[in-house]
Amino acid sequence: MTRTARNANRDDTRDLEVVAVESAMRRLGVRWTRQRRLITEVALGNHDHFGAEELLVLCQRRDPRVSRATVYRTLAMLEQAGVVEGLDTGDGGRKFEHVVGHEHHDHMVCRRCGAILEFRDDELERRQEAAAAARGFLIQSHSLKLFGLCRACRERE
Amino acid sequence: MTRTARNANRDDTRDLEVVAVESAMRRLGVRWTRQRRLITEVALGNHDHFGAEELLVLCQRRDPRVSRATVYRTLAMLEQAGVVEGLDTGDGGRKFEHVVGHEHHDHMVCRRCGAILEFRDDELERRQEAAAAARGFLIQSHSLKLFGLCRACRERE
DNA sequence: ATTGATGCAAAAGATTTGCAAACTG
DNA sequence: CAGTTTGCAAATCTTTTGCATCAAT
Numbered sequence: 001m002t003r004t005a006r007n008a009n010r011d012d013t014r015d016l017e018v019v020a021v022e023s024a025m026r027r028l029g030v031r032w033t034r035q036r037r038l039i040t041e042v043a044l045g046n047h048d049h050f051g052a053e054e055l056l057v058l059c060q061r062r063d064p065r066v067s068r069a070t071v072y073r074t075l076a077m078l079e080q081a082g083v084v085e086g087l088d089t090g091d092g093g094r095k096f097e098h099v100v101g102h103e104h105h106d107h108m109v110c111r112r113c114g115a116i117l118e119f120r121d122d123e124l125e126r127r128q129e130a131a132a133a134a135r136g137f138l139i140q141s142h143s144l145k146l147f148g149l150c151r152a153c154r155e156r157e
Numbered sequence: 158m159t160r161t162a163r164n165a166n167r168d169d170t171r172d173l174e175v176v177a178v179e180s181a182m183r184r185l186g187v188r189w190t191r192q193r194r195l196i197t198e199v200a201l202g203n204h205d206h207f208g209a210e211e212l213l214v215l216c217q218r219r220d221p222r223v224s225r226a227t228v229y230r231t232l233a234m235l236e237q238a239g240v241v242e243g244l245d246t247g248d249g250g251r252k253f254e255h256v257v258g259h260e261h262h263d264h265m266v267c268r269r270c271g272a273i274l275e276f277r278d279d280e281l282e283r284r285q286e287a288a289a290a291a292r293g294f295l296i297q298s299h300s301l302k303l304f305g306l307c308r309a310c311r312e313r314e
Numbered sequence: 315a316t317t318g319a320t321g322c323a324a325a326a327g328a329t330t331t332g333c334a335a336a337c338t339g
Numbered sequence: 340c341a342g343t344t345t346g347c348a349a350a351t352c353t354t355t356t357g358c359a360t361c362a363a364t
Contacts, residue, residue, distance in 0.1 A: 031344065035344085068329090070346075088245035090300070092251075093328085108294045121284055124288070127284070135276065137303065138306045141305070142302060145300045148295045149297070150294055210353080
């Protein structure tokens, strides 16, 4: 498969995701505007962790008719809807990542270089559920972050 | 044991903790000022999770000669020294708890009433270590928060 | 005395909000 | 058209910073 073919496939997948989000939103009775579509497209197209401001810039690059306020408002909406997930980076900031077509995972955050590694451990998830159940707590979401040094930074020490 | 006797004991313990923090700080070469002592006393005396602003108010109630800036600066110092630990509440805010004489634990945060429950699970800790080791990551600290509804709020639904 | 710590008020960074105008269904 | 959503700028909220003054060692 050529590079462009691969990219085309990825674009197609993303388009499908955007359409899925659109119908979900419409079902909720909210209006599907030009800026909501753009913000959703850019958010889903970004396979990294992005900040709100960063997302604003990426959107404005494609269409300057988007405001910061709308990015924040839409991001909150997408988070509510479970399309994106926000995570505190521990330094007062907040980053987002899209969830669609992406199974749940936790994060390791490198304190030196800022790299974010994703990982997943089913047993961890199960024990969290058990701990919550034992206390009558109903988990809606969770956040597990390990802070420390990534392999590269340890070797560079 | 009478109530006052119990309180007296707790106060004594706290005083010892404050003295321990003082010597640790002095060993680090920083000066032990009136405001640092006060802030440390109040922080260690608070067995709940408190915000920076809240701590400021509690301190000023005992002695108005403390400024917001100093509370923030001291809190950062105490966090560095491992005396208190900060945790993002997921809503942009930050809360602290003291660590001295308090074994490590994780948190469940109620999204409705804001209650914070503490819990601990050794197996959870072990699996986090294992997951990190498998990826060459060195954990310095971690944060596990379960967001959802506490028992009381579920029943109130 | 020296040098670090404090208070104040201003600055900064991130996010939210009021409101008139623009747009969607 | 009615009712949402947007853009803008001002307002919030939390935390940080510059700098003259104060105080611990």
